[in-house]
Amino acid sequence: MYAQMVASQPLKAAEEMSDAERAFQARIDAGEKIEPKEWMPEAYRRTLIRQIGQHAHSEIVGQLPEGNWITRAPSLQRKAILLAKVQDEAGHGLYLYSAAETLGISRDELIEMLHSGAMKYSSIFNYPTLTWADIGAVGWLVDGAAIMNQVPLQKCSYGPYARAMVRICKEESFHQRQGFDLMTKMARGTPEQKAFAQDALNRFWYPSLMMFGPSDKDSVHSAQSMAWKVKINTNDELRQKFVDQTAPQAHYLGLTVPDDKLVWNEEKNGYDFSEPDWREFYEVVAGNGPCNKDRLGARVKAWDDGAWFRDGLMAHARKRAAAKIAAE
Amino acid sequence: MSSEWPLWEVFIRGQHGLNHRHVGSLHAADAEQAIRNARDVYTRRHEGMSIWVVRSNDIVASSPSDKGPLFEPANSKVYRHPTFYDIPDEVGPM
Numbered sequence: 201m202y203a204q205m206v207a208s209q210p211l212k213a214a215e216e217m218s219d220a221e222r223a224f225q226a227r228i229d230a231g232e233k234i235e236p237k238e239w240m241p242e243a244y245r246r247t248l249i250r251q252i253g254q255h256a257h258s259e260i261v262g263q264l265p266e267g268n269w270i271t272r273a274p275s276l277q278r279k280a281i282l283l284a285k286v287q288d289e290a291g292h293g294l295y296l297y298s299a300a301e302t303l304g305i306s307r308d309e310l311i312e313m314l315h316s317g318a319m320k321y322s323s324i325f326n327y328p329t330l331t332w333a334d335i336g337a338v339g340w341l342v343d344g345a346a347i348m349n350q351v352p353l354q355k356c357s358y359g360p361y362a363r364a365m366v367r368i369c370k371e372e373s374f375h376q377r378q379g380f381d382l383m384t385k386m387a388r389g390t391p392e393q394k395a396f397a398q399d400a401l402n403r404f405w406y407p408s409l410m411m412f413g414p415s416d417k418d419s420v421h422s423a424q425s426m427a428w429k430v431k432i433n434t435n436d437e438l439r440q441k442f443v444d445q446t447a448p449q450a451h452y453l454g455l456t457v458p459d460d461k462l463v464w465n466e467e468k469n470g471y472d473f474s475e476p477d478w479r480e481f482y483e484v485v486a487g488n489g490p491c492n493k494d495r496l497g498a499r500v501k502a503w504d505d506g507a508w509f510r511d512g513l514m515a516h517a518r519k520r521a522a523a524k525i526a527a528e
Numbered sequence: 529m530s531s532e533w534p535l536w537e538v539f540i541r542g543q544h545g546l547n548h549r550h551v552g553s554l555h556a557a558d559a560e561q562a563i564r565n566a567r568d569v570y571t572r573r574h575e576g577m578s579i580w581v582v583r584s585n586d587i588v589a590s591s592p593s594d595k596g597p598l599f600e601p602a603n604s605k606v607y608r609h610p611t612f613y614d615i616p617d618e619v620g621p622m
Contacts, residue, residue, distance in 0.1 A: 507531075
């Protein structure tokens with residue numbers, strides 16, 4: 201979800217596996233955690249690097265749409281809250297980059313792959329945050345959708361990834377609540393404020409549903425990831441759960457979910473709802489969303505503009521270390 | 529020469545007198561910056577009262593392949609656990 205469409209492998213049957221692969225799968229089936237220096241199939245390592253990397257990039261790029269509003273927050277308290285949230289996202293990116301690095305890829309390589317387009321980030325961050333209500337919608341819907349995916353990943357098979365998820369989930373709850381709180385204030389404010397809240401919901405609803413990735417019937421590579429326990433639920437399961445949880449919250453706010461097919465289905469004990477426009481999703485993933493160029497451009501610029509600072513601190517540290525050795 | 533800052537492992541002691549505990553890692557040019565970054569990344573919500581940082585390269589770890597020789601001998605030594613011993617109920621708590 202923060203990692204959409206991570207290309208995995210076709211599911212390997214037990215008889216196709218080597219002895220080492222069979223033993224590895226048995227450990228996962230027994231609920232054991234896989235730790236960095238232990239043997240793992242090369243495909244497991246590659247899949248995880250892609251998944252964790254994409255997840256990390258999403259956290260970092262995800263700072264941009266929100267950072268857009270820090271200087272324009274309507275009160276000092278809202279500004280402090282938004283700053284704290286955006287700072288958390290940087291931390292989440294860092295926990296995840298660190299987890300990916302335990303698989304034998306360097307931080308610089310990961311960042312290079314983001315900048316070259318070899319690795320993606322979540323499609324959701326290619327949509328603009330046009331009004332202050334969008335900041336509420338991002339916390340409530342986008343972080344809400346992220347939590348749906350991240351809570352089960354706390355039990356994923358790779359130790360460093362699972363541990364990063366535990367930390368992230370603790371902090372993510374604050375993000376969703378501050379978003380819902382902001383939406384509540386807007387939805388119960390002046391008619392104009394309520395209209396902003398409704399407009400934000402209208403624009404963020406379907407992109408939020410897209411965060412879970414394509415429908416299971418079109419998502420052919422999930423089976424191996426699920427056998428490896430690096431993906432715990434299917435895309436459709438999580439999307440259903442998200443709609444079931446979020447639709448009543450929208451109702452509570454007095455807002456209307458922009459889907460006239462949304463209706464409670466007693467039989468399946470869940471809502472029926474419209475699928476997002478998947479053509480739009482594939483366009484956004486392919487780089488043609490409303491903000492793709494801005495987002496990646498901002499990341500590349502920050503990296504390039506910061507090069508003198510990174511190099512300078514490193515040069516200073518080397519000089520001091522050399523002086524210390526000379527003094528001893 | 530690579531300009532990537534070296535990797536550091538971060539250990540934090542919480543508020544209640546427990547041991548420092550590994551919480552994660554980060555990149556920093558030197559120890560001072562590693563402590564400052566660790567404070568920003570790992571103690572934003574009162575998680576700690578003390579920080580240790582150590583260069584990841586300086587950590588010596590047991591090898592996963594030594595798991596057997598290192599840890600299996602403990603399996604047969606159940607008498608090291610207090611639950612191995614039956615204390616009659618009439619003796620009371622021990």
